[in-house]
Amino acid sequence: MTALVEKEIEEKKETETKSEKEEKGDIMSGRVIVVTSGKGGVGKTTTNANIGTALARAGKKVVMIDTDLGLRNLDLLLGLENRIVYTIVDVVEERCKLKQALVKDKKNPNLCLLAAAQTRDKTAVTEEQLKDICEQLKKEFDFILVDCPAGIEQGFQNAVAGASEAIVVTTPEMSAVRDADRIIGLLEAKEEIKSYKLLVNRVRPSMIATNDMMSVEDVSEILSTPIIGIIPEDAGIITSTNKGEPIVNDDKSLAGQAYSNVARRILGEDVPFLNLDVDTSIKGKVKKFFSGLFGKEK
Amino acid sequence: MKDIFTDLYNKVLGFFRQTEKVQEEENTKDVACNRLKFVLMQDRTNLSPELMDRMRKELVELLSKYVEMDKEALELGFEQEGSQMALMLSIPVVRAKEEAEIEAILAKEDEEKLAKSSEDDAVSESEDEIADKSDEVDEESSDDEVVSDDNLDVELSSEDDVIEVSDSVIVDTEEDLSSASKVVENKVKEKVKAAK
Structure with missing residues (x-):
């Protein structure tokens, strides 16, 4: 009896998904977003892992492609390093099918990873091949996030090849902003890239308050590029990487909240930026001191 | 003590x-x-400090034919205004020149040019190759930067006792310059489109 009911429910689900598919015109056409920066170490891979996880938590089908051949890390941040059987190079060299190479996330079945090969260099995959992989994945997924290697050489050109949107990750430091400017110049020259936005990572509100760090507004103005996200410096990023679990899964973390807000903005929601202002008044300092004394956070 | x-x-x-x-x-x-x-600005325009200095000197030379200005106080630089880049030139004017004075300078220059071109003609008649080469050089140098005339505003504004000439020029770089300068080009194009 119960089995029958279950079957019925399953059938209903199927018809529902079918009608949804029909509404969408039967074929899904996902958005391909490349996460890039120019400078290394500003948080491209962290951004990729967190935005991808947040989008998947929002119910979207997401696949992440690590294009940093020879220096892969996205698998570590997602805690999937032990599950990788095939890599993007295996797909390109036809040792396996594309679907076989997709590694499912531990927690979220909506999330997949196409890992980079650790033993090969940037020449193992061409621009055309990556474009082709993106085109195939577009049919199955809502979002394809491409993790770009540092630099402006072939690795960058490959990663950008299949994308139509870009997120440029930078920090409020001179060298990162200068490199971001170079990347923006190269993105502008690419016709395929329809839009690009800036994500300012590792922001320290206390240093901005004392005029010892460029503010997000300064960075946005200098690069004349709109902002899609402001991520505060957070020690939790390191501990979450240690555990192999993106920080967006921690609802209490400020950086995690900031990342999930970025995902909501990508989905078209108008989300205000987190208030990161530090209370520098004496009253605020006293408050902080006392709340610290009694172990109350915030 | x-x-x-x-x-x-x-x-x-x-x-x-x-x-x-x-x-x-x-x-x-x-x-x-x-x-x-x-x-x-250096990255985007491909202009090193040496080149900027040269541009400054050439501008001083050109403009001082028409006005007497404070050459030391001349300010030249690029400024970003939204997605548009502008070349800003600010020169304190010491004194307006007499009409006759300007005409005399221009007449003298025209004479010099005439004399030079007749010399060149004489040379080119005897040695065609050299003339060809100099033509090539001329072409190259004129191709380097295309300034769109539509956007050029020259205005005289009076600040305190000094008259200031400020001009805002949009620089449109040629495609053969490296990708960094393409930024400028694209940004300018975008702006022009928007203006239309």
Whole structure:
């Protein structure tokens, strides 16, 4: 009896998904977003892992492609390093099918990873091949996030090849902003890239308050590029990487909240930026001191 | 006794100087912003400080035919205004030249040009190759930067007792320049489109 009911429910689900598919015109056409920066170490891979996880938590089908051949890390941040059987190079060299190479996330079945090969260099995959992989994945997924290697050489050109949107990750430091400017110049020259936005990572509100760090507004103005996200410096990023679990899964973390807000903005929601202002008044300092004394956070 | 006093005086003075200095250096954010803006302009325009200096000298030479200006106080630089880049030139004018004065300078220059071209003709008649080469050089140099005339505003504004000539020129770089300058090109194009 119960089995029958279950079957019925399953059938209903199927018809529902079918009608949804029909509404969408039967074929899904996902958005391909490349996460890039120019400078290394500003948080491209962290951004990729967190935005991808947040989008998947929002119910979207997401696949992440690590294009940093020879220096892969996205698998570590997602805690999937032990599950990788095939890599993007295996797909390109036809040792396996594309679907076989997709590694499912531990927690979220909506999330997949196409890992980079650790033993090969940037020449193992061409621009055309990556474009082709993106085109195939577009049919199955809502979002394809491409993790770009540092630099402006072939690795960058490959990663950008299949994308139509870009997120440029930078920090409020001179060298990162200068490199971001170079990347923006190269993105502008690419016709395929329809839009690009800036994500300012590792922001320290206390240093901005004392005029010892460029503010997000300064960075946005200098690069004349709109902002899609402001991520505060957070020690939790390191501990979450240690555990192999993106920080967006921690609802209490400020950086995690900031990342999930970025995902909501990508989905078209108008989300205000987190208030990161530090209370520098004496009253605020006293408050902080006392709340610290009694172990109350915030 | 005198030594003690001078020592004390210096110490007190030193203390105030130090605090002043600390206050000046405190705002490292502005330092970063200004350095970045400067270096990005160099990156985007492909103009090194040497080239900027040369451009400045040539501009002084050209403009001083028409007005007498304070050559030392001339300011030249690129400024970002939204997605548009502008070449800003600000020159304090010391004195307006007499009409006759300007005409005399121009007439003299025309004469020199005439004399030079007749010399060139003489040379080119005898040696065609050299003339060809100089033509090529001319072409190259004129291709380097295309200034769109539509966007050129020259205005005279009076600030205090000094008349200032400021002109805002949009630079449209040729495609053969490296990708960094393409940024400028694209940004300018975008702006022009928007204006239309």
